[in-house]
Structures are given as structure tokens and as C-alpha cells.
Amino acid sequence: MRLPMHVGVIPDGNRRWAVNNGxxxxxxxxxxxxxxxxxxxxxxxxxxxxxxxxxxxxxxxxRPKLQRLTFTKACVDAVEMLSKENADLLVIGNYESDMFPKxxxxxxxxxxxxxxxxxxxxxxxxxxxxxxxDMTKGIKSNDISRVxxxxxxxxxxRLSGFLPLQSVYSDFYxxxxxxxxxxxxxxxxxxxxxxxQDITLGG
Amino acid sequence: MRLPMHVGVIPDGNRRWAVNNGxxxxxxxxxxxxxxxxxxxxxxxxxxxxxxxxxxxxxxxxRPKLQRLTFTKACVDAVEMLSKENADLLVIGNYESDMFPKxxxxxxxxxxxxxxxxxxxxxxxxxxxxxxxDMTKGIKSNDISRVxxxxxxxxxxRLSGFLPLQSVYSDFYxxxxxxxxxxxxxxxxxxxxxxxQDITLGG
Numbered sequence: 001m002r003l004p005m006h007v008g009v010i011p012d013g014n015r016r017w018a019v020n021n022g023x024x025x026x027x028x029x030x031x032x033x034x035x036x037x038x039x040x041x042x043x044x045x046x047x048x049x050x051x052x053x054x055x056x057x058x059x060x061x062x063r064p065k066l067q068r069l070t071f072t073k074a075c076v077d078a079v080e081m082l083s084k085e086n087a088d089l090l091v092i093g094n095y096e097s098d099m100f101p102k103x104x105x106x107x108x109x110x111x112x113x114x115x116x117x118x119x120x121x122x123x124x125x126x127x128x129x130x131x132x133x134d135m136t137k138g139i140k141s142n143d144i145s146r147v148x149x150x151x152x153x154x155x156x157x158r159l160s161g162f163l164p165l166q167s168v169y170s171d172f173y174x175x176x177x178x179x180x181x182x183x184x185x186x187x188x189x190x191x192x193x194x195x196x197q198d199i200t201l202g203g
Numbered sequence: 204m205r206l207p208m209h210v211g212v213i214p215d216g217n218r219r220w221a222v223n224n225g226x227x228x229x230x231x232x233x234x235x236x237x238x239x240x241x242x243x244x245x246x247x248x249x250x251x252x253x254x255x256x257x258x259x260x261x262x263x264x265x266r267p268k269l270q271r272l273t274f275t276k277a278c279v280d281a282v283e284m285l286s287k288e289n290a291d292l293l294v295i296g297n298y299e300s301d302m303f304p305k306x307x308x309x310x311x312x313x314x315x316x317x318x319x320x321x322x323x324x325x326x327x328x329x330x331x332x333x334x335x336x337d338m339t340k341g342i343k344s345n346d347i348s349r350v351x352x353x354x355x356x357x358x359x360x361r362l363s364g365f366l367p368l369q370s371v372y373s374d375f376y377x378x379x380x381x382x383x384x385x386x387x388x389x390x391x392x393x394x395x396x397x398x399x400q401d402i403t404l405g406g
Contacts, residue, residue: 057405059404059405059406060405060406062405062406063406128368128371132335132338132368135335135338156374156400156401157374157375157376157400158372158373158374158375159370159371159372159373160371160372160405161371161372161405162371164367164368164370164371165331165335165367167362167367168331168362168363168364168365168367169361169362169363169364170361170362171359171360171361172360172361172375173360197359197360198359201262202260202262202263202265202363202364203262203263203265203266
């Protein structure tokens, strides 16, 4: 089986899931935590080398305050949860902004947790303009490699600011189900689909 | 009808079309010209403000020489064809490289043809690293605006180096048919699909 080295994940549909289930929009984010851990374990099982989660971007912080606080907390919880696993963890995003949760400051340099292993990147207040803002030193996300496969939940077909430079050759797989309805099969079907892609990197 | 302001086009599948039709790979590029004009006229009809074609990228020039010469010629022909229309035309790409066809040098600054109107951008030897290579002046493609809708022919689900920064919020529509089999309905179905997308730009 030809596997992607680096999988990107856009776990979208939390708010729509909550509304469909008779909750207020922000309740959906809580439901996104355990799928995140399930997906991490699947990537371990398939020996994926690098995994990047879309937490939130600077653009997302324009949403109503209650939503913002809720998805920020969900990201803090997710990163702390992942720090209990075996991973080389990095939180990437504009940490000089008030929108960056202080609790995640210890993670802005890559750090080994447990026995290490998979590179796990988590976008928190990520902003591609910030990423490019000091090109004399290269892009700020230079520790994150090219993404081979991006899986997006929730049916939208867009990157929404996810690592534009690492995604120039990514294959893009869409799951129509919302992220809180994550199933193992979503991931496995994405891997099977990836097998059939003809990877040439333009050449 | 809510229309995309800026449509990006990845006209892929020329080589696979040629092979399926019993020709050698490079014969497909010729068949891509008239669909390009048809698509341009459709965009005029729908009053699309800006249209960007993926011609080729610097990565594409690694392919066998005969292929490279053929797709380069197809791009020259396409740009010259578009210059007979009413358009504000720009060819964007690394024009300092030998891979950039000299015949297209007159187009590396935006120029009005006919009565002007639609902004038409054509990527020729485009390279995102080149685009970012002198960030003190901003990106080199700064005259090209955010892309709302990207339509890709040929079934692949990736950007392949298409304007990464302008594409951070683009909605991505895939046509499984190969580009030489272009039909009006492909474009119109993409516009209908675009209607149903919830455009928030992250907010």
C-alpha cells in the first residue's frame, strides 16, 4: 500500500452538526475531541509520518466571541490530549496575538512527548500572511513538510487558509459527513483513494 | 444568481485524452485551444470579472522535451488567441528563465486588448517560489486577486501549484471529463454548484 507521508486534516462541520442535533452552534466543538484522538491512533497504526490538524486560523477569530472562546478551548484540550501520546508535537500560528491561547505557548517549538514518533502539527491562530511575514528567514512554518493528502470533513471543497505553500501538490479528499460523525472508514477510504492518484508533483 | 468574481481554470487531462484517442501524449495540447476560447466566451456571457488559466508551471518543464515544447507552443497560441478578444491580459510566470517563451514577453505587464473588460491571467512557467522570491515588494502576482472558484478538468483533486495565496479560500470544483472534451455544461454546473456554497472567508 502506497501511503501518504503527511496527512492534513480539516475537521469541519462541528457547528452544522450541533445545529442538526438541536444544540447551539458552539456545542459542536466538544464533540470534535475524541474523533481527533481516534484519527491520531489510526495514523499511528498506518505509520503515517506526519499529521497536521487545522485548529483555527486568524480569520476564524472574527466569529462571535462565544464561538471563538469555545473553539479556542477545544484546541487547547486537543493539544493537551495529544501531548499524552507519543508524538513530536508543534503548535503553529501567530502566538504574538491576543487570539493565541497562552496555555499553548509551551508548544510553539517542536517538542517530543512520550517516545516521540509521528510529527504532529496543530494550526492555532494560523495566518498565511503571518507565515510569510519575514521571508528573509524563510517561511515560519518551514518545519512542516509538503502535505500529500488533505482530508476535509463537512463537505466543503476549499482549503480555508490551510498551509498554502505545503499544499500546492496535496490531493484533496472530501468527506461529506460532519467531523463529530467521524468514522474509521472515512480515513481508510481516503487512503484507498490516495492509492489511485497519480503522483507526479507536476513532472 | 450569485456569481464568482474570479474563476480559476486547471485544464487538465490533455495527455490522457490523447492516449485514449490513440494519439501520442503530446497531441492532446492542440485540442485544448478551442475549449479555452469557448470558456472565455462563456465567462464574458456570465460577466465574470477575472479569469485565470493554468498554462504550465516551472515544475511541468521537467517533463520530456517534446511534451514541454508542445505545451509551451499551446500556451503561446492560447495567449495570442485571447489577445484578439476584449480582455485585460496578463501572462504571469518566471520570464527570466529559458523555459519562458520569448513570444510571450510582450504580455508580462497587463495590457488591454480590444475594448478590454475581463481581467484574464495566464500562468506560464509559473512558480510559487518565484512568486514569493522578493517579498520586500510583495508577491509578484499581486495584480491577481483572490480566486473564488477553481474548476479543474480531468478528475484530479489538487492545485498543482496554481496560485497558492490567491487560492486559500477558493471553492474547488472537479470535472471528471478531460479538458479537450470541454462542454458548456461543465462550466454552468460549476456555477450552479458555487451558488450553494456558503462563502464566509473563515469568519
